[in-house]
Amino acid sequence: SCPCRDDDGDTWSIPWKFESSKLEICFLSVSGGSQLHVSGSMEERHTTAVTETRLDHSYMGGNNYCLKPSIWSSPDGGQKIEIGRQIFCNRSLNMRNIVAVGFDMDYTLAQYKPVTFESLAYEGTIKKLVYDLGYPSELLDWSFDWKYMVRGLVLDKKRGNILKMDRHKYVKIAYHGFKELTKEEKVGTYGYTLVRDSFDEPDYALIDTLFSLAEAYLFAQLVDFKDKNPGKVATGTDYASMYKDVRAAVDLCHRDGTLKQMVAKDPSRYINEDASIVPMLKMLRDSGRSTFLVTNSLWDYTNIVMNYLCAPYSQCGDKSSKSFDWLQYFDVVITGSAKPGFFHEDNRANLFEVERETGMLMNTDNGTPMAQVGDIMPRLSLKGLSQTCRVFQGGNVAHLHKLLSIESSSQVLYVGDHIYGDILRSKKVLGWRTMLVVPELEREVDLLWEVRDSRKQLRLLRTERDKMEDQIHHLKWSLKFDDINPEEKQKLSVAVEELESKQDEVRLAHQQAQRKIHLKFHKVWGQLMKTGYQNSRFAHQVERFACLYTSQVSNLSLYSPDKYYRPSEDFMPHELGILPL
């Protein structure tokens, strides 16, 4: 079945499942798992990477391997934090109550560069569509605009539409492929229904991770292609089946090495460096917190990515590609976790211990090493492992709680990028505290700052427009029902006409100002967190499920590990006119 989840997270199945018998996967099978083979030393892979970093940290120190970013605990730390790197709070969270801080890896600790990584996914998907699924070869000439799609959009699989909704699930922007729906088409399709559509799986797909941007773009391209070239698409292929093919092809790219082999060969091409990750982990650990990693990636890939992120900042010197030094920053690492299923305590998934060198999986008795039949001692003895981080695959949250000796789930803070896979279930079902990483936020707040005067202007125009509307209604009412003489009637009619023409001017000015602001953020979809005056559906989910949210995981390094995060005051509409903001 398809990923199935509703807005409240009540119906679910494991993400990335897909229905297709057409695509098969071919693994290099070693020790029961797929292994990545990488050539080149870590040293080679790191020498050029620093220049490509997108971070604006002020580095202290000399060479690439000894970068010391300014974090909260450094002598010059604890300074004012620029808005794009602040941590925002929806629900108060006192870090003193947190005993373990967990991290997701992909798009959380490892920020992929969309221009290279998403293009890789896009190109790999196209090849599978053409060579494996029989799509026309002209798709190979298509190109990808990685800035076009944004998170929070919803794909209407049957109709071939891409939608942006507000927090009440009203469709505010709708495109068919790349063609904008007129207001009438939009209202006709999504406005008048007897039963409100839930806009969830299976008829809709949510673009809720940065991994999905390429598939959303490709879907729009295919919709356009089918409309313009009906003869070139196999008979019986409708929009929904094209979506299914794209999903299956993307899914395979993640599983068959199309993406991971390339990233493994040259991580610096695909992943941003972040010199603050190691100091942040160290600071959390020095403060007495346990740290853990729970990722859906498997061990071989996790080790490559984490080595890339941590090795240059660990110790100056040895940088072997098989180094496991980064494990010193974690108490437990769980790979292949199959989130969000991992968060269901009733999920009976086995917990395997991973032998680091070979990637071999070993049975455990709920985390306790087990001797194989014929052996006296377990292959990995508890004694030898007690000092270091243990690596597992699978299992569920109950195993993790046991391994970390967690007494209450509210003592855990988990940082992730996927509102469904990482945040919603862990928060809603378990009661873990959550922090969502939203890299788009950095640009969004910068632009908000830029347009702050225009927004004030917009609000004034809106108030003026509404006032005029009320006046017109009142005058019209008087004209219709009040007992007035013809002379007064004439006067009122003139006043109405004047007001209506002024109202048109204000309405136009308001529309233009709104459009200008919208375009500043994104030429098609506008501001990520808003649709007009309302919060977007994405913003609504962030507000409901993420206790904290921020642009980068390492922003945690800019705050005290004992910080008491407090939310800003809530305002209801009735308070806004009374309380000065």
Ligand SMILES: Nc1nc2c(ncn2[C@@H]2O[C@H](COP(=O)(O)O)[C@@H](O)[C@H]2O)c(=O)[nH]1
């Ligand atoms: N099989 C699929 N795997 C996918 C897809 N999209 C992403 N992914 C993989 O999931 C993990 C995410 O790891 P995490 O650290 O964020 O938990 C990573 O390995 C991705 O490659 C998909 O559509 N299908």
Ligand SMILES: [Mg+2]
């Ligand atoms: Mg992730």
